Amino acid sequence: MKYENGLTSILINNKNTLTATAIVFVRVGSVDEKPFQSGLSHFLEHLMFKGSKNYRGDLMGRNVENMGGYINAATAKEFTMYYINIQKDGLGESIKMLADAMQNPLFPQDEIDRERKVVIEEIQRHSDNPAAVIYEKFYETVYEASALKNSIIGTPQVVANVSREEIYGYYKTHYIPAKMIVVVSGNFDETAVEKLIGETFGKFEEQSASPDPMLFEKVHDGKDIIEYGKVETGYMLTGFLGPAINEEDIYTADTAVNILGSGKSSRLYKALYEKKHLVYSTDSYFMTEKGTGNICIISVFDSKNLKKIKDEIKKQIEYIIDGGIAEEELNRATLSIKTNWNFSLETPFGTADNIGYWHLMDNPKFVTEHMKKIESMTVSDIINFFKKYYSPATVSNIALLPSAATV
Structure with missing residues (x-):
């Protein structure tokens, strides 16, 4: 109302x-x-x-x-x-x-x-x-x-x-x-x-709102930044710009990121943790923002593996772009997203938080369309998403390493 x-x-x-x-x-x-x-x-x-x-x-x-x-x-x-x-x-x-x-x-x-x-x-x-x-x-x-x-x-x-x-x-x-x-x-x-x-x-007394801040970002070159601190192991965020919250691609982003790096069945977990033992942990997120969102991957690792991790992340995304997605991967991601979404609506707080958030973000239709869009996703949709938003030149890597580390 x-x-x-x-x-x-x-x-x-x-x-x-x-x-x-x-x-x-x-x-x-x-x-x-x-x-x-x-x-x-x-x-x-x-x-x-x-x-x-x-x-x-x-x-x-x-x-x-x-x-x-x-x-x-x-x-x-x-x-x-x-x-x-x-x-x-x-x-x-x-x-x-x-x-x-x-x-x-x-x-x-x-x-x-x-x-x-x-x-x-x-x-x-x-x-x-x-x-x-x-x-x-x-x-x-x-x-x-x-x-x-x-x-x-x-x-x-x-x-x-x-x-x-x-x-x-x-x-x-x-x-x-x-x-x-x-x-x-x-x-x-x-x-x-x-x-x-x-x-x-x-x-409450009616007042005029101040102009909204600028929340949209143009695509630009990424940066490789290494900082050193009082940490015992390495930490890195790898990421790039994604869709804004009012764009259709936000639905694809959820599924794409899930396949790439969410959970033990994801591409990055299998490659970085299980097969090559390059990380202690890894996870991926689509960070929804009212303006331009972003896709990010967080890794915790031994500092000597820094370059290998960057190379492997690039390789896994390129594998997806080249068509390397099985239907069972898509089905797993769909079920995972559906389960998490349904759990988030189990309580009065969860329901209020979700519905209120998407109204606040000027995208109230998300609540009713989310699962429909997720369930209709295809392998081609995921491949085209990464083709559209991923480019090696626009990826930023932000690493925090132990002070004595040599890379």
Whole structure:
């Protein structure tokens, strides 16, 4: 449902459960940040449940706990989400709390100062995580022009020095009805919930949204980057640009990446791990973004195998392009995707998260078309996908090796 102030609500009723979920998606994330705001979306997420007009201090968290529920939030590149999982009788109060948090946050100075330390510690842990480090570098490399290169976690300098006024100004700019989607899933009275959303979120003041950031990337040459750090083994992300989230090729991307490197039956696992023993682990992903997505392969390995791994990844993709896909590989990938998709819709939260996400990404038809497209995929579709998006010249390899490594 679309409200006059620009808010969107989605209600998904399921009388076969005793629980419910309320999620608020806000269309703001690291892509909306200027360099001097790096990490501000994430920092703001930490502060939104730290007291509001009608729920001072930690009252909101205690209320949810007393109702047997769970409250949390997360920040991504294009959005921030806030949610409460609750037994069905607590849904009304949960919606009221989320609405008050979104409309009337207090941002107490003592909480800001306390959370600075928490977030800076989180940033430090992030920088000590090898996989996180190469993901950051990979996005900076693959996305040269797009705001998708911006880091979600941000910098300690911004978090340490941003003022309450700057935080509040960022909140006022982005936490507006036109950028919010409220999703309720589970067992509830639709008429009552729709009325409650109208009386809470529907009363938010209408504001014009700022222009969307640029999220599309033109194909460009890849880079080979090797960095050294305090790691005991090698880590590498290999990848290249893929389709945007509103393109038909996203369906093919899921299947193509599954065949290439997802699970023990995949091409890369068999070649890199089972046959040639070049890696300790390997996995592949299609990273969906609202703009240009990417295909990436993560490998953990002994540093001496770096070049052989790059060569083998290239070889396996070229094998696929040359027509080397068996029908049983396609069938396995289809079943794997179907199973994971169905499991993701098993709970009220999973359903709300999936449907809300695809609405937020302006591609709501994905939810109903996903499995139809996957099940109609052909071997030729996979081959043509790699022909279209893969080129050795556009592949980037970001490696993090032990300081004493010689390659």
